[in-house]
Amino acid sequence: MLSEDFFMRRCVWVNGPIIVGAGPSGLAVGACLKEQGVPFVILERADCIASLWQKRTYDRLKLHLPKQFCQLPRLPFPADFPEYPSKNQFIDYLENYATTFELNPRFNQCVQSAKYDETSGLWRVRSVSTTTTAAGGGAEVEYICRWLVVATGENAESVTPDVEGIREFGGHVSHVSEYRSGDSFRGKKVLVVGCGNSGMEVCLDLCHYNAYPSMVVRDSVHVLPREVLGKSTFELAVFLMKWLPLWLVDKLMLLLAWVVLGNIKKLGLKRPSIGPLELKNTQGKTPVLDLGALAKIRSGEVKVVPGIQRFFPGRVELVDGQVLAVDSVIFATGYRSNVPSWLQDTEFFCKNGFPKQPFPQGWKGKSGLYAVGFTKRGLSGASLDAKRIAGDIGKIGNSTIA
Ligand SMILES: Cc1cc2nc3c(=O)[nH]c(=O)nc-3n(C[C@H](O)[C@H](O)[C@H](O)COP(=O)(O)OP(=O)(O)OC[C@H]3O[C@@H](n4cnc5c(N)ncnc54)[C@H](O)[C@@H]3O)c2cc1C
Ligand SMILES: NC(=O)C1=CN([C@@H]2O[C@H](COP(=O)(O)OP(=O)(O)OC[C@H]3O[C@@H](n4cnc5c(N)ncnc54)[C@H](OP(=O)(O)O)[C@@H]3O)[C@@H](O)[C@H]2O)C=CC1
Numbered sequence: 001m002l003s004e005d006f007f008m009r010r011c012v013w014v015n016g017p018i019i020v021g022a023g024p025s026g027l028a029v030g031a032c033l034k035e036q037g038v039p040f041v042i043l044e045r046a047d048c049i050a051s052l053w054q055k056r057t058y059d060r061l062k063l064h065l066p067k068q069f070c071q072l073p074r075l076p077f078p079a080d081f082p083e084y085p086s087k088n089q090f091i092d093y094l095e096n097y098a099t100t101f102e103l104n105p106r107f108n109q110c111v112q113s114a115k116y117d118e119t120s121g122l123w124r125v126r127s128v129s130t131t132t133t134a135a136g137g138g139a140e141v142e143y144i145c146r147w148l149v150v151a152t153g154e155n156a157e158s159v160t161p162d163v164e165g166i167r168e169f170g171g172h173v174s175h176v177s178e179y180r181s182g183d184s185f186r187g188k189k190v191l192v193v194g195c196g197n198s199g200m201e202v203c204l205d206l207c208h209y210n211a212y213p214s215m216v217v218r219d220s221v222h223v224l225p226r227e228v229l230g231k232s233t234f235e236l237a238v239f240l241m242k243w244l245p246l247w248l249v250d251k252l253m254l255l256l257a258w259v260v261l262g263n264i265k266k267l268g269l270k271r272p273s274i275g276p277l278e279l280k281n282t283q284g285k286t287p288v289l290d291l292g293a294l295a296k297i298r299s300g301e302v303k304v305v306p307g308i309q310r311f312f313p314g315r316v317e318l319v320d321g322q323v324l325a326v327d328s329v330i331f332a333t334g335y336r337s338n339v340p341s342w343l344q345d346t347e348f349f350c351k352n353g354f355p356k357q358p359f360p361q362g363w364k365g366k367s368g369l370y371a372v373g374f375t376k377r378g379l380s381g382a383s384l385d386a387k388r389i390a391g392d393i394g395k396i397g398n399s400t401i402a
């Protein structure tokens, strides 16, 4: 690698791809490239790998899908891992993955812009150091390279809606990515906004700490049991899809859900008109895999409430007119990609920060641009992308990289 001082900004030539993001996706691409003998640089805004998992998830989190669907290419989970590894086991695995393949990401490097230069046929990737030390804070580096791999994830930024009156509410307001446990919510009336996997699991966790959660369900939601007769529902669905059309697998899933969970409409949870797998495939909306929240709703420990109208000091008014006293609000209202904020591209990515082409086409753009981990298929989708990208760069790269 060759570097030189260039005006005020340091300019660095990278002999191989730049990978933006050291989450599971970026690490997987790095590991696959190592195998091809292609050099690369990974830039990560945080001070660690897998920052989503290390800094923005709750303590009780476990992988939702059985372990064989969550391991990355080239290194299986240790044999003694349980069927659903815990967050800490998954982080340990990723740390070991990064060490094994000597991935050495450059930490505290937030990519602010990436632009393809038609004349030179090269990418210019500008990053700013996010360290607060006098040595590194605010320093800019411009990397120049032939390939750019976008691995910043589907969950790069938290999404919090601007609800009327929230500024006057006065109580504690947070996003679920800041939630670690219910310890500080003991005895509190907590409004959890959103009923995806995060909203449901935080409600369950709050119950363990004797808090009083109410969960806002503004529309419809699919809830499936995580397991049926000790078998993963997801694994069963994957198996059935080898033989049966999607709509039929959806019908079977709903039948199983009805047998195991009963009629969830009675609990205030309306199902979408589209089946759970079709909804995941077409809109990327993940069905909730129930780990016990439903039982808490049934017992009344978690209350299901309709959409929010507005907040008042210490209270919330719901769309049906009822007013609840609330101490804290946790927004479990999802995440978004941040790609449009830094990648200057209009062809490959949509305005929403996802590739225009759906899975399995969305991994390769023009001019050496790639995307990994935007498949709405979790870690298994990221692993597939990573193998394809490394294969593609390896094919071209090995003939040109000295
Ligand atoms: C609570 C939760 C639980 C989940 N559980 C599962 C599960 O059990 N199974 C499953 O398959 N999937 C699960 N997922 C989906 C999740 O998307 C994947 O597990 C995985 O984290 C995706 O990896 P990634 O590398 O694409 O994105 P991330 O893990 O988000 O990593 C992206 C990295 O890019 C960095 N970054 C972002 N912007 C910049 C920038 N401008 N410059 C430099 N660096 C940047 C971020 O700091 C981050 O470290 C879960 C998601 C959440 C939120
Ligand atoms: N153990 C695990 O593996 C876990 C995995 N995850 C995964 O992480 C990803 C993110 O999940 P999650 O954080 O739950 O986010 P999701 O995007 O899946 O869910 C967001 C929820 O917030 C609701 N919502 C959004 N805006 C509003 C609003 N203004 N008022 C009321 N409700 C609103 C949505 O409702 P609507 O549908 O009406 O828009 C939806 O119920 C998913 O893929 C999920 O599967 C999360 C937790 C645990």
Ligand SMILES: O=C(O)C(=O)Cc1c[nH]c2ccccc12
Residues within 6 Å of the ligand: 064, 065, 234, 280, 286, 287, 289, 376, 377, 378, 379
């Ligand atoms: O938990 C997530 O976010 C995932 O993406 C895992 C996942 C991928 N495909 C699914 C289908 C049903 C339930 C969970 C998932």
